[in-house]
């Protein structure tokens with residue numbers, strides 16, 4: 001198999017392990033071990049697994065915010081050496097600058113970082129306007145984050161991510177803080193913005209972490225199921241549901257089967273993580 005950059009997948013993790021050493025005690029935690037994963041251009045990959053299984057660790061390694069203890073993490077066949085505007089990162093907590101307006105938050109990278117190089121001032125402003133509109137925030141450009149709902153703040157974070165022109169979107173539970181209805185609406189919008197109706201080669205490559213199995217099945221081309229202690233890939237499921245998807249896909253018989261299959265893979269560990277047991281009988285209630 002050729003490994004030249006031209007034929008390389010968009011992202012490749014090979015035998016990746018990461019351990020953290022506590023500075024005071026010297027105690028070593030093996031966060032992830034022997035992770036192997038190829039992600040192709042235009043794929044939407046969701047990562048699920050119990051709390052502490054290393055999902056964020058994997059995302060941070062791809063983002064270049066952390067380095068692997070062993071193994072390689074590559075993008076387009078080139079080792080990732082640090083963060084870059086080609087990989088946009090989005091977290092649960094929005095990470096907006098509260099003293100800046102919607103437009104200024106969206107345009108921050110364009111105005112102050114490398115993504116804006118090569119643009120005239122007018123082109124930058126046009127790009128900011130375009131992405132504000134794409135996420136449905138036109139009319140709110142001059143508002144400040146405290147004047148926005150959680151869903152609107154996360155739209156700002158998404159517009160800011162996209163304005164920098166990344167080809168890889170790295171999202172760590174980006175919808176986790178939102179109420180259930182807003183979450184469902186943003187899932188559909190995220191697929192539209194990712195490029196669901198575009199040919200695969202024109203889509204962004206997305207890695208999306210979630211605790212929500214239904215969200216993972218709704219969004220993904222593939223779902224990576226991780227297990228913990230140490231974090232490993234337990235299974236990777238192809239989500240063979242048709243696209244474009246909207247809320248009706250949840251009625252598709254295959255949707256329920258996939259949700260069940262993933263829940264079966266992580267149920268025991270999920271129960272253990274909260275101190276419960278899948279097999280325990282209900283405790284007797286004292287009279």
Ligand SMILES: Nc1ncnc2c1ncn2[C@@H]1O[C@H](COP(=O)(O)OP(=O)(O)OP(=O)(O)O)[C@@H](O)[C@H]1O
Pocket residue numbers: 020021022029030031049050051052053054055056057058231
């Ligand atoms: N900077 C760090 N220093 C020490 N240990 C860490 C650090 N980051 C993560 N860990 C440990 O590595 C393991 C994996 O953590 P990680 O945050 O990747 O899990 P996760 O799957 O994202 O969990 P959650 O679902 O709760 O977000 C955990 O045991 C965690 O305590």
Ligand SMILES: [Mg+2]
Pocket residue numbers: 055056057172
């Ligand atoms: Mg995490």
